[in-house]
Amino acid sequence: MILVRRRAGGVPTGPARVVRTRTHELTGGDRVFRWVSGLAAFIPLAGIAFITFMLVFWAIPAIIYSGPSFFTSTKFFIGNFYNPDFSVVNGIRAPFGATYGSLTFIVGTLATSVIALVLAVPISVGGVLMLSEWVPRPLEGPLSTFLELLAGIPSVVFGFFGLEVFGPFLSQHVYPALSHLGGVIPFFKGSWAYNGQGLLTAALVLTAMIIPIIASTTRQLVKRVPVLATEGALALGMTRYEMVRVVTIPYVRTGIIASALLGWGRALGETIAVLLIIGMTSGTPVNIFGTTSTLASEIADSLDSALGDATGMAVRALAELGLLLLVLSLLTNIAGRLVVRRVSTEALPVGRGI
């Protein structure tokens, strides 16, 4: 017996699925293929479980060693390898003087990603609304190509751009003007690096990296707003601005929140671009232009030196950082995907550099 099922919601995304309900209608070859492909489909699930398990397993000694000071201390020092003594805390042996405090990285990660988000959402939504309301149809294609282009630029190229072009530009032309705000907001007062490396530069480059995610999702959502509602609003005499405010925005609001969460997840995990731009110093930044570090960039940067630790604790501390990063990214990602479930799939896959 064949059951023809339609997807719920009436969304016109392809034909109904034909599903067989009786398995004895499958031939031997069918069964083998079903097993093999089922195994393949299971691999993402196995991968996630494996990643989580490995991180937890590797991080446990570091968790025992650091305890709650992991979250409260800004000092992350993998220890003096040349000192013959070891630090022993809670029964775990680590290089002399090793402290694994991640507050610097937590602050850095959250600060850069939140600033990037606060800047990216209005820019994306505004730009998409402009694209859908005012831009003539023939230009829409090329403009959306730019969006795809932005999504595709690799992280290291953004880092290169930030270090070589954007950072110096900001430090010479923009930051002097911004530091005038220092009279009002003390966090803007002070000096900055000549090549522009620091928190704000990294946050600005991150903004450019998460704009495609938010913009492409918003664009699909805006296309889905019922034409009857938008044209009805215009027929009632509303201006385009009022139509957008009264009809479009309420429709897409949840979707924007969801895509913002997805973009946040991407910003949290961004490694190489941030590593090159943020200056990689320990300790919270003195002002908004100051250098600091983030979870992801610290892991990438320190793994090399951590390999020299004979006790192996440094790698485990980095695994603890990785575990924290994983939890943060997964939380924002799952929250985002729970909120938007039915966004059509022809557009950019979100999350990586494309």
Added chain:
Amino acid sequence: MIFWIFCGLALLLIISPAVAVVISVLVKAAPAMRWSLLTNTTGNATDPGLQNAILGTLVLCLGVVVVAGSIGVLGGIYLAEFATGRLGSVLRSASEILAGVPSIVIGLVAYTALVVGLGWGFSILSAIFALSLLVLPYVVKTTEVSFSQVPRSLREAAIALGLSRLTTIRKVLLPPALPGIISGLVIAVAISTGETAPLLYTANFSQSDPSAALFHNPIGYLTYVTYTYVTLPGAHDQALASAAAAFTILLVLLLIFGGRAITARQSRIMARLDV
């Protein structure tokens, strides 16, 4: 009105980073371009080039196509054709969650599990597995979408003819879905070309051209050259970093536009198929 001025500005802000990045990278790389980039390796003392990096990236991409391609396409077919209800949605969610894992975390786990744990050392295989895990969700998703977009009439005709599931998939559903699958693979390759973090501690880096050994054999890749050499002070190194960045971005652009051409062709084929 002010609102729309702001929106126009926003649109400009969306477009300009892409343009700025591409143009500035190409401008910085232009003076460094010469033929010896393609014939010399980065280890060459007098005139370093990018041969090992380019070949390494190509080898890694090929490996990703083989590994992630086979697993992802099979998995996508399973999700589209056989998975129903709870199991299907659990597997799909797992795939989406995997897409959200940061690339450095995947690199770290690949290091601890493959390089150290299994004793493979810095090797091509560890790098390929790390990259494949990274891009797997995209291949699975695009395959699943391609298969579900094949028109119902084709499936019904196959059932009417009494074809087995495997034959239906192979002969009836796969040909129309193939362009979509290929565009998914192109996306996977584009992502692999641009990734650095997972490769840092799985492939390490090699100054010589890739060899056939799968284990204990570091391999070079383009993004590492940019990442490392941009922080070095010498003019030669900066030139190399710019050239590597330019090659990376040109490769990615080629792949993006190639993928779009394939997808455009597919929608034309699909339009003809709908009876």
